[in-house]
Amino acid sequence: MKLTQDLHIHTNLSSCAMRDTTAKDYIPAAKTDGLTTLGFSNHLWDSDVAGASKWYSPQNLEHVLQLKKELPQSGMIDGVRVLFGCETEFTYEWKLCLTEEHMALFDYILAPHSHTHQGIVVPQDRVADLRDHAQYLMDSFLALVRHPLAHRITSIAHPFVPGTKYAIYNATQALIPDSYFREAFCEANEKGIAIEMNGSCITYLPEEEIPNCEYVRVYSIAKECGCKFTYGSDSHDHRGSRKIKLVERFLDQCGITEADFRLL
Numbered sequence: 001m002k003l004t005q006d007l008h009i010h011t012n013l014s015s016c017a018m019r020d021t022t023a024k025d026y027i028p029a030a031k032t033d034g035l036t037t038l039g040f041s042n043h044l045w046d047s048d049v050a051g052a053s054k055w056y057s058p059q060n061l062e063h064v065l066q067l068k069k070e071l072p073q074s075g076m077i078d079g080v081r082v083l084f085g086c087e088t089e090f091t092y093e094w095k096l097c098l099t100e101e102h103m104a105l106f107d108y109i110l111a112p113h114s115h116t117h118q119g120i121v122v123p124q125d126r127v128a129d130l131r132d133h134a135q136y137l138m139d140s141f142l143a144l145v146r147h148p149l150a151h152r153i154t155s156i157a158h159p160f161v162p163g164t165k166y167a168i169y170n171a172t173q174a175l176i177p178d179s180y181f182r183e184a185f186c187e188a189n190e191k192g193i194a195i196e197m198n199g200s201c202i203t204y205l206p207e208e209e210i211p212n213c214e215y216v217r218v219y220s221i222a223k224e225c226g227c228k229f230t231y232g233s234d235s236h237d238h239r240g241s242r243k244i245k246l247v248e249r250f251l252d253q254c255g256i257t258e259a260d261f262r263l264l
Contacts, residue, residue, distance in 0.1 A: 178217070
């Protein structure tokens with residue numbers, strides 16, 4: 001397995017990214033990792049969609065479009081192809097936070113259903129219990145793939161991830177049965193929505209735990225259901241290690257090959 005595209009990268013336009021991290025700063029590491037395409041997908045809550053939080057409100061369309069002006073018209077930086085995407089939001093009200101009109105401004109669109117650490121996404125009392133958390137992830141995933149604009153979504157970012165609560169990842173995912181994953185992934189495949197292999201969700205684990213983590217079951221079932229995949233390091237700092245070889249070994253374990261990826 002050899003990854004060639006990283007479609008989930010944040011620059012300093014995302015409030016959670018390092019302030020000195022720009023698109024061009026990622027190029028040297030991409031070349032070292034053998035990546036030929038980078039996709040920049042800063043957080044976005046379209047101002048035409050009501051309800052943004054104080055954190056999300058500044059990260060509107062005008063703000064995110066600043067990056068498009070910085071990227072060269074050739075679509076290349078020092079031999080690496082660059083794409084302009086976004087990571088929008090999907091809330092417990094089943095509200096997709098990007099209008100159809102503005103979707104056309106992006107090369108691709110990532111949509112998460114799992115930013116469950118944010119109160120604007122889901123009231124925190126609804127995900128305080130592990131079973132409730134797992135149920136919300138199940139409900140929100142299917143709500144996202146059944147959304148009227150689902151056909152415009154390129155890939156679902158970090159699926160079935162309980163927010164930033166890394167310590168409960170395995171325990172939460174273990175509560176979701178195989179039968180549900182098959183239903184959910186088959187429906188995503190039918191809608192033409194790819195599933196993101198999020199590198200940060202794998203590499204946070206101790207390396208010796210990865211072969212037995214719940215993600216192996218999750219992604220293996222997605223593969224069985226015929227899903228296409230995208231890869232995203234979810235980098236927020238160009239200096240961080242992406243441990244791409246570790247992710248490639250994980251994909252090998254799941255039986256996922258280059259042919260299973262949706263390349264943009």
